[in-house]
Amino acid sequence: MKKLGFGCMRLPLKVKKINSSIDMTKTEEMVDYFINEGFTYFDTAYMYHDGRSERAVREALVHRHERQTFILADKMPVGMLVTKGDTSRIFRHQLKKCGVEYFDYYLLHALNAKYLERAEKLGVFEYLAKKKSEGRIKKLGFSFHDSAKVLDRILTRHPEMEFVQLQINYLDWEDEKVQSRLCYEVARKHGKDIIVMEPVKGGKLADVPEKVKELFALEHPDWSPASWAVRFCASLQGVICVLSGMSDMAQLKDNTGYMKDFEPLTQKETDILKTAAAIIKNEETVPCTSCRYCTASCPMNIAIPEYFTAYNKRLAGEDYKLYLEERAKDKGKASECIGCRKCEEVCPQHIEVVRLLKKCGEIL
Template sequence: MKNMFAKKLGFGLMRLPLNNPDDMADIDTKTLQSMVDVFMKQGFSYFDTAYVYTGSEEAICETLTKRYPRDSFTLTSKLPIFAVSAESDQEKIFHEQLERAGVDYFDIYLLHNVNVENYQTAQKFHSFEFMKQLKAEGKIKTLGISYHDNAELLDEVLTAHPEIEIILLQINYLDWDNDGIQSGKCYDVARKHQLPIIVMEPLKGGTLANVPKDAEKLFREYNPVASPASWAVRYAAGLDGVVMVLSGMSTMNQMLDNISYMQNFVPLNEDEKKIVATAAEIIAANITVPCTACMYCVGTCPEDIPIPQYFDLYNNRMQQTIDLPYYPQQQYYENYTKTRGKASDCVECGACEEHCPQHLKIIDLLKDVAKKFEVALPNE
C-alpha cells in the first residue's frame, strides 16, 4: 500500500497545460500525460483535482487513472457545496466525479471552499453527514475540508466537526500575516486541532514564481541556481504539520524545477527564512491586486468579464516604472474586450466577491481597471 505523503510535492490540477491559454477546457492532454509520467517515475504520486476545475477530472482519468494501478497514486477531489442547491445534488455530483475521474473511490475528499456562507449551506444540507456515509461505504478514505475564511470560524468548524481528518489551507510567505487571508492564524488553529495540513497556493497563483527584480536579486545572491518558486514551496513544506504542498504545474519546465528541489526536500535554514521575510516586504510593495487567478469569480459573472486576466494586466501595467508611448497591456485588454465583457460592464451584482477566496473588493477594483485601460480604447 502506498504512503500518500512519502514526498511532499503534490500535482495541483487546477492550472493544467492548455492548447489555447484563453480556454480552460482546451487541455493539452499529450503534455499532461508526459508530465504525469515524469511525476510518477520520480516517485511523486499525489494528485489534487476538483469538480469545478474545468476538464480536470476527465483529463486525469485519461492521463493517470486509466494508465496506472489504483494503489500507485493518491487522488483527492472536492465536493463543491457552493454549487449545491438541494441535498440530493451531493450524491449526484459525487457519482459524477467518480465517473469523470475513472475511479471507484477517492483517497481524500474535501468539502470545497469552506467559508461562512458555504459552511451554512453545508449545515443546511448535512454535508458532513453525507461525507461520513461515503467514508463508511469505502468510497472515500479520508474526510477533510479546504478552507478560505478567518481563523475564528475555522476554530468553530473544527471544534464542531471532529470527523475532519485533514485540512487544505492557503499558505505562503506573502499571506502569512495578511489580515484578510490569515494564513498564519489559520495554520495555528489547524495545529491546535492536531490536523495534518495540505498547502494550496504556495506560489500565490504564480506571484511568488515571478517576483520583482529586487526580491529575485536577494534569492540569487544567496543561491544562484534556486528559482524564486523553490523558495516559496520550501517555505510552505518546511512548516510543522504540513504533509503536502500542492503546485499547479502547467508546463514540463515548472514540474522539473519543482522536482529538482523536492526530490530530497530540505527546509529553509534560518538565513533563508530572513531572506524570505525581506522578499515578502518587497513583493507586497509591488502588488496592486493580490489575485491568484483561481477563476472562481469567472463563472458567476453575468457580463462574462475575465476578471483574473484583467487584474493580471492591471498589475503588470502598474509595475511599469517608466513612461512609454505604448503599453502592451493595453492591446491585450482591447483584445479581450472584442469577445468578453469590459471592466466597466460590471453590474455590481456581487456574485464574484461572494466566491473570491482572497476576499478582494472586485467591484471597486474593476472600476480602477476601467479607469486605467478604457480611456484609451479606440472609437469610444
C-alpha cells in the same frame, strides 16, 4: 508521501486561454514524469478546467497507472449544491468521471462561513462520513477561504475532519485578510494535517521584483523564486503536501527536482523570505486617480491609467489580465511610448509616467 502535490487546475492547454482545451499528450507526459520521480499526490475538483480536469485525470492517470501507485484527491463543490440530492448525484458522477472506486482524499470545496451553513443544512458532512464508512473515501477534510475564527468554528463543530487545505505562502503569512499564519495555527491547535494551496500565490511569487531576485541569488543562485515559495510551505510542521498547479514540463522538473529529497529551510533562509515579503509589499503602487488628463495629450493614444490600474491590481494579487485586455485593446500599448512627456506635464499627481509605463510594459 512526498510533500509535492500535482494540482490539476492549470494543466497544459491546446488553445491558449481556452480552459477546456486540455492538451492530453502533454498532460500524460507530465503525469508519467511525476510518478516516475516518486511523487504520488494528484488534486482535482469538479469545476477545474470547466469540468474537464476529472476526466483528464481519468485518462492520463487512472487508466494508465496502477491504483495503488497514486493518491487522488477530489472535492465536493458546496457552492453548487441546492438540494440534498445534489451531493449524492455529484459524488457518484465524480467517481465515474475519475474512473475510480474510491478517493484517497476528499474535501468539501472552499468552505467559508456561508458554505459551512449550507453544507450543514444539506447534510453534506453526514453524507460524506457515510461514504467514508463505506470505503469510498479514505480521508475526509475541506479546503478553506475565510478567517481563522471561522476555521476554528468549523474544526470545533466537525472534529471528524482529518485534514484542512489552506492558502499559505510567505507573502500572505502575516496578511490581515488571508490570515495564513493564524489559520495555520488554528489547524495545528486542532491537530490536523495541512495541505497547502496557492504556495506561489497564483504565480505572483514566481515573478518577483528584481531586488528580491538579487536577494535570493546571493544565497542560492540555482534556486528559482517559485522554489523558495514552495520550500517555505513545505518546511512548516504539520504540512503533509504542497500543491502546485503545474502547466508545463519546465515547472514540473523544477518542482520535482528540489522536492524529491526535500530539506526544510534553515532559519537564515526563512529570514530571507521575511525580507523578500517586505520588499514585495513595499513595492510602489502607482497613485494614479484615472483623471485621464494625460490621455488627452498623448500622441500615441496610450491607455495610461488602464496600465497603472492593471499594475496596481497585480501588486494586490488581483486578476489584471482580463481587465487590461478589455480596457486597453483599442488603444496604444505601453511599449509604444515615445517619451515626449506631454502626459507628465499635465498629471496632477506628478507621476513619472514614462518610467512607470516602461515598467508596466515589461511586467504586464
